[in-house]
Amino acid sequence: MKKTYLAAAALLLASGAALAQSKISGDVVKIGVLTDMSGLYSDIGGQGSVVAAQLAVEDFGGKVKGKKIEVVAADHQNKADVASSKVREWIDREGVDMVTDALNSAVALATAKVIAEKKKVLIDTGAASTRLTNEECTPYTIHHTYDTYALANGTGKAVVKQGGDTWFFLTADYAFGHSLEKDTSDVVKAAGGKVLGSVRHPLNASDFSSFLLQAQASKAKIIGLANAGGDTINSIKAANEFGLTKHQTLAGLLVFITDVHSLGLQATQGMYVTEGWYWDLNDDTRKWAKRFYEKTKKMPSSNHAGVYSAVTMYLKAVNATAADDGDSVMNWLRKNPETDMFGKNMVLRSDGRLIHDMYLFQVKKPSESKGPWDYYNLRHTIPGDQAFQPLSASRCPLVKGK
Amino acid sequence: MNEIFGIPAQALLGQLLLGLVNGSFYAILSLGLAVIFGLLNIVNFAHGALYMMGAYVAWLGLELFGLNYWWALLLAPLIIGLFGVLIERALLRWLYKLDHLYGLLLTFGVALVIEGTYRYFFGVSGQPYPVPDLLAGATDIGFMVLPNYRAWVVVASLAVCLATWLMIERTRLGATLRAATENPKLVQAFGINVPLLVTVTYGFGVALAAFAGVLAAPIIQVNPLMGSNLIIVVFAVVVIGGMGSILGSIFTGLALGVIEGLTKVFYPEASATVVFVIMALVLLVRPAGLFGREK
Numbered sequence: 001m002k003k004t005y006l007a008a009a010a011l012l013l014a015s016g017a018a019l020a021q022s023k024i025s026g027d028v029v030k031i032g033v034l035t036d037m038s039g040l041y042s043d044i045g046g047q048g049s050v051v052a053a054q055l056a057v058e059d060f061g062g063k064v065k066g067k068k069i070e071v072v073a074a075d076h077q078n079k080a081d082v083a084s085s086k087v088r089e090w091i092d093r094e095g096v097d098m099v100t101d102a103l104n105s106a107v108a109l110a111t112a113k114v115i116a117e118k119k120k121v122l123i124d125t126g127a128a129s130t131r132l133t134n135e136e137c138t139p140y141t142i143h144h145t146y147d148t149y150a151l152a153n154g155t156g157k158a159v160v161k162q163g164g165d166t167w168f169f170l171t172a173d174y175a176f177g178h179s180l181e182k183d184t185s186d187v188v189k190a191a192g193g194k195v196l197g198s199v200r201h202p203l204n205a206s207d208f209s210s211f212l213l214q215a216q217a218s219k220a221k222i223i224g225l226a227n228a229g230g231d232t233i234n235s236i237k238a239a240n241e242f243g244l245t246k247h248q249t250l251a252g253l254l255v256f257i258t259d260v261h262s263l264g265l266q267a268t269q270g271m272y273v274t275e276g277w278y279w280d281l282n283d284d285t286r287k288w289a290k291r292f293y294e295k296t297k298k299m300p301s302s303n304h305a306g307v308y309s310a311v312t313m314y315l316k317a318v319n320a321t322a323a324d325d326g327d328s329v330m331n332w333l334r335k336n337p338e339t340d341m342f343g344k345n346m347v348l349r350s351d352g353r354l355i356h357d358m359y360l361f362q363v364k365k366p367s368e369s370k371g372p373w374d375y376y377n378l379r380h381t382i383p384g385d386q387a388f389q390p391l392s393a394s395r396c397p398l399v400k401g402k
Numbered sequence: 403m404n405e406i407f408g409i410p411a412q413a414l415l416g417q418l419l420l421g422l423v424n425g426s427f428y429a430i431l432s433l434g435l436a437v438i439f440g441l442l443n444i445v446n447f448a449h450g451a452l453y454m455m456g457a458y459v460a461w462l463g464l465e466l467f468g469l470n471y472w473w474a475l476l477l478a479p480l481i482i483g484l485f486g487v488l489i490e491r492a493l494l495r496w497l498y499k500l501d502h503l504y505g506l507l508l509t510f511g512v513a514l515v516i517e518g519t520y521r522y523f524f525g526v527s528g529q530p531y532p533v534p535d536l537l538a539g540a541t542d543i544g545f546m547v548l549p550n551y552r553a554w555v556v557v558a559s560l561a562v563c564l565a566t567w568l569m570i571e572r573t574r575l576g577a578t579l580r581a582a583t584e585n586p587k588l589v590q591a592f593g594i595n596v597p598l599l600v601t602v603t604y605g606f607g608v609a610l611a612a613f614a615g616v617l618a619a620p621i622i623q624v625n626p627l628m629g630s631n632l633i634i635v636v637f638a639v640v641v642i643g644g645m646g647s648i649l650g651s652i653f654t655g656l657a658l659g660v661i662e663g664l665t666k667v668f669y670p671e672a673s674a675t676v677v678f679v680i681m682a683l684v685l686l687v688r689p690a691g692l693f694g695r696e697k
Contacts, residue, residue, distance in 0.1 A: 038518070040627065043527045173671055201666075202674030206622055206631050209420050210666040210673075213546070217413055233528060233623050241533070241549045241621070243540050262527035262623065298525075 023323040026095040029069045031057070031311055034083060034111060035101040035126070037075035040204070040229040043258040044301045045126050049073075049101045051295050052304040055288070056311035064319050071311075072096065080110035087114045097324045098123065100310040103303060105129035105176050112141045119326040121314060125306030128176055128228075128254060130183070130389060133351045137396035140326045141352045142333070145306035146276045148180045149389040151253050154274030154360045154382055156187035159222055159251050165191075167251075168220035169198035170211055170235055172227035180253050181226040196220045205231065208238040216244050228254045233263055240267045256301045260375045265366040268375075273361045277302040277342055278376050281359070284341040299373040309342035347384070351396035358387035416546035417663045423552045425659020426559035427614055431632070432639040432651035433563055434610035437570070440646035441583050441603045444494060444505035449636070450629025451516040452608050456482050456615025457624045458520065461531050471534035471620070478616045479609035486608025490601050513630070520626035528625030555617050562613060563652045570648055579603065583646075638681045644694020654692060 033053050035045035050073045057069045072094065076083040083102070090096035091114070099115060102108045103126020115122040116138035124132060125145040132143045167188050171177040177200070185195045196218045199211050212235065215223045223244070225232050232252055239245055252259070255273045279289035279299050288308065292300040300308075316338070317329040337345045343356035361376035369375060391399060431453060438446045459478035463469030469477070489512060497504045537551040570576035582589045582596050590596045615629075622628060635658075643654030658677055665676045672679075684692060 038521060038526075040526055042521070043525045199670050201670060204631050205674065206628070207420075207424050209423075209552075210417055210663055211670065213413065213416055213420070214667070214670075217410075230526070230528065230623065230625060230627070237530070237623060238621075241540075241551070243547055243549075258525075258527050262529065264530045267530065 023321075023325070023328075024065060024067050024318070025097060025324055027067055028095065029064055029067055029315070029318055029324050030090075030094065030096045030098075031069065031071050031314070032087070032090050032096040032099045033071060033073040033101050033307065034076050034087065034099050034107070035073065036078055036103060037073075039078050041078070041103050041126070043262075043298075044229075044256050044303050045101050045103045045307075048292070048296055048298065048300060048304045049126075049307045051292060052300065052307040053100065053311045055291060055295075056308045056315065059312065060315050060319075064315050065322050069315065076102075076104070076107050078104050078107065080106045083107040084110040084114050087111050088118075091118045091120055097121070098311075098314050098329075100124070100314075101126050101303070101307050103127055105131070108132055109136055112136060112138055115326075116140045121326050121329050123310035123314060125310050126303045129179060131179075133349075133353045133389075134395040137352050137394075137398055139352075139398060140330060142310070142330075142348060142354055143352055144310050144354050145302055146274075146358065147353075147388070148176070148183045148254075150276075150358050150382075150387050151274050152180065152183035152187045153387065154358050155251055155253055155272050156184045156224075157191055158272055158360050158380065159249075160188055160191040160193040164222040164249060164251070165193040166220045167193060167195045167222045167224050168215045168218040169195070169224045169226050170208070170215055171198050171200050172231055173200040173202055176228070177226045181224070184224055184226065184253055198226075201227070201231070203231065206234065208235045209242060211235075212238050212242055212244055216242070216248065220248065222249050222251050224251045224253055225255075226253050229259070233259055236263055236267055236271075256303070257299065257373070257375060258301050260363055261299075261373065265364060265369055265375065268363045269365045271363045272379070273363060273376065274358055274382075275302045275361060276356065276358055277305040278359060278361065278378075279305075280374065280376070281378070288341045305342050309338070309340050309346075312340050313338040313346075349391055351391060351394045351399050353388055353391075353394075355384040355388060357384050358382040412545040414664075414667065417667050418660055419546065419548065420552075421660035421663020422656060423555055423659070424662065425656035426556050427618060427632070427655075428636055428639045428659050429563055429652045429655030430559045430610055430614045430617075431636045432643065432655045433566060433648065434607040434614075435636065435640050436643070436646050436648055436651040437566070437610070438604055438607035439640070440648070441579060442490075442494070442498070442505075442600055443502060444497070444509065444604075445502060446604075446607065447506055447510040447633070448489070448513040448516065449509075449607075449611050450631075450633030451513040452482055452486065452629070453611040453615040453618070453632070454520065454626060454629035455485070455516065456612025457531070457619040457628065458524075458615075459612065460616045460619045461529050461624045464531065465529075471616075474619075475613070475616050479612045482612035482615075483605040483609035487601055487605040489608075490604040494604065495597070495600075513633075517626050517630060524626055526625065526627060528623030528628070531619040531624050533620040551620055555621070558617060559614070562610070566610070567648055567652065635677050638677045640691075642677075642681050642684045642691055644691025647691065647693040647695075650691060650693025 033050050035049045036042045053071045074086045098121040100123045102111050102124045105127045108124050108127030123142045128148045130147045130149050169181045171181045260268050317332040318324050321328045321332050337347045346356040360380040362379050456478045460474035533551045540547045540549045643650035665673045
C-alpha cells in the first residue's frame with residue numbers, strides 16, 4: 001500500500017514537471033544570431049553581434065526560469081536563400097526559439113517569412129527596409145534599431161534646416177538604395193528643398209570618381225549618399241580627393257560608427273549621421289560599451305547594442321510568461337514597454353515597429369576628438385513618436401482599421 | 403559649350419581621363435596575369451588577393467614602422483613577390499603536368515585563405531591610407547580638377563607596363579622566356595634552368611599585382627575584399643585581350659577602363675556589366691581574344 005502511494009506521488013510529480021516543462025520547448029531557450037560573418041557588413045554585425053547576445057545572456061546568469069539559455073550563430077552570406085534555409089534548419093532540427101540581428105534587408109524579409117510560418121520570434125536589429133513593418137509585416141517580427149524612414153527623416157530634415165536645400169543622390173542600384181533615396185527625397189521636398197537628380201551605381205563599385213563628377217556638375221549643395229558599407233566609405237574618400245567637399249556637403253544616409261572609424265575624422269568631419277544608439281550617450285551605454293570593448297577590442301555599433309537589447313527583451317518576456325513560444329512572447333512584449341541600456345520605455349507597435357528615440361549626430365573635428373571611437377557630437381534627440389513612420393501611414397494589414 | 407550626345411564636351415573629357423586612371427589598374431593587373439599564364443599556363447586566381455596584400459604591406463609599413471609611400475612602392479612588390487615565389491615552389495609546381503583547371507582551383511583556394519586571414523585580423527571596413535605629401539592636392543587642367551595622385555597613377559603604371567613589355571620583347575632574358583613558353587624541353591636542353599625561370603616569372607607577375615595594390619591604397623580604402631571586387635573584371639580584360647598576350651592585356655586594360663568610364667556617364671546602371679557584354683561579343687567573333695593566337 002505504501003509503495004502504491006509513493007508510486008502515485010512520483011507519477012504526479014513527474015507529470016507536474018512535464019507540464020511545467022512543456023511551455024519552454026526542448027528544456028532550453030535557444031537564441032539564433034543570424035548575421036554576415038565575413039562579407040561587407042561583418043563589422044556592423046558579425047562576431048560582435050554574437051558577443052552582444054552573450055552579454056545579454058550573461059546578465060540573466062545564463063538561465064531563465066531554471067532553463068539554460070544557449071546562443072547559436074550562423075553566417076547568412078548576405079543571401080536570402082541561405083538565410084531562410086538556415087532558419088528553417090535551426091527551428092526544425094535545433095530547436096531555436098528566437099532569431100536576431102538579420103542585417104541586410106533581403107535576408108530580413110526572407111527570415112521574417114519563415115519565422116511567421118513557424119510562429120517563432122524575429123527581432124531584427126540590422127536591416128533597414130521599412131517593408132518589414134509595412135507590406136511584409138507579420139505578428140512575429142519586431143523591427144528594432146532603425147529603418148530607412150527614420151534615417152531619411154533624421155538626416156534629411158536636419159540638413160535642409162541648415163540650409164542644404166538642393167540635393168543630388170548617389171544611390172546604390174538595388175532595393176535598399178532606391179528606398180533610401182525615395183524616403184529621403186520625400187523628406188527633402190516636404191521640408192521645402194529640391195532634388196536636382198541622382199545617379200545609380202552598381203553595388204561594390206570600386207571607383208566612385210566618375211559618379212562624383214556628375215554630382216559635382218549638378219551644382220547641388222548636398223550630395224546624399226544612399227548607399228552603405230564599403231560603397232559609402234569609398235564615395236566619401238573620393239569626394240575628399242576630388243575636392244568636392246570644398247563647395248558641396250556630403251550627407252551619409254546610412255553611416256555606422258565603424259565606417260567613421262575606418263575613414264578617420266579628417267575625411268568625415270562635419271557629416272550628419274542618424275543612429276539609434278551611440279556608446280557615449282550616458283552612463284549605461286558607456287558601461288555596456290566597456291564590457292563589449294573588453295571582449296572584442298572594438299566599440300559596439302548601434303546594431304550590436306540592438307542585438308543586446310533584442311535578446312534582453314526576449315528573455316524578459318520568457319521570464320514573465322514562463323513560455324518561449326512566439327504568441328506568448330509577442331503578446332507580453334506588446335503590453336510591456338522595454339527599458340534597457342539601449343533606450344527607455346520602448347513601445348512595440350502593432351505593425352512590429354519598436355518605438356524609441358533616434359539621435360542626430362554630427363561627426364567631430366579631429367581637434368575635438370579625445371581619441372579612437374570618440375567621434376560624434378549629439379545635435380538633436382528625435383523623440384520616438386516623431387522619429388518613425390506614423391502608424392496611420394503604415395501599409396501593414398495587422399494595423400487595426402486597415 | 404559644345405555637347406556630345408547631350409553631355410558637355412568638358413565633362414566627357416574628364417570622364418575619359420578618369421576611365422584611363424581605372425584602365426591603368428586593369429592594365430597592370432592583367433599584365434601580371436598574362437605573364438604568368440604565358441609561361442606557367444596557370445590561371446592565377448590569387449592575383450586579387452596578392453594585390454590586396456601589396457596594399458596591406460603599404461598600410462602596415464606606415465602604421466608599424468612609419469615607412470613612407472615611396473619605400474612601400476619599392477618594398478611591397480619585393481616582399482609579396484617573394485611570397486609568390488614561395489607559393490610557386492611549395493604548391494604550384496606540382497600541378498604543371500595537370501590540366502589548367504587544377505591550377506585555377508588551387509589559386510582560388512589560396513585566394514580564399516589569404517582573404518579570410520586578412521578579414522580575421524583587419525575586419526572588412528578597411529583602413530585609410532593617406533596620399534603621399536608630394537602628390538597631395540589637385541591641379542585644374544581646364545576641363546576638370548584632377549587630383550595629382552591620379553595623374554601619377556597613369557604615369558607610373560604606363561611606365562611599368564612599358565618596361566615589362568620592353569624586357570620581354572627586347573632583351574635576352576625576355577627572349578629566353580618567350581622561348582621557354584614555346585618549347586620548355588628544348589630550352590632546357592640548351593642548359594637553361596627552366597624551373598628557375600618559371601619561379602622567377604611567377605614572382606614577377608605577383609610583384610606587379612603588389613605594385614598595383616600600393617598604387618591603389620591612397621585611392622580606395624585598404625580592405626581585405628578590395629581584390630575580389632576587382633579581379634573578375636581583370637579576368638574579363640585578359641580574356642578580351644587574349645590569354646597570355648602582353649601587349650594585348652595592356653591595351654585592352656586601358657581601353658576597357660575608358661569604355662567603362664563612358665558607360666558611367668551615359669548609362670551608369672550598366673557600368674558593372676559592360677565589360678562582360680564586350681567579353682561575350684569578342685568571344686563570339688574571336689574566341690582567342692583580340693590579340694591572342696589560336697593554338
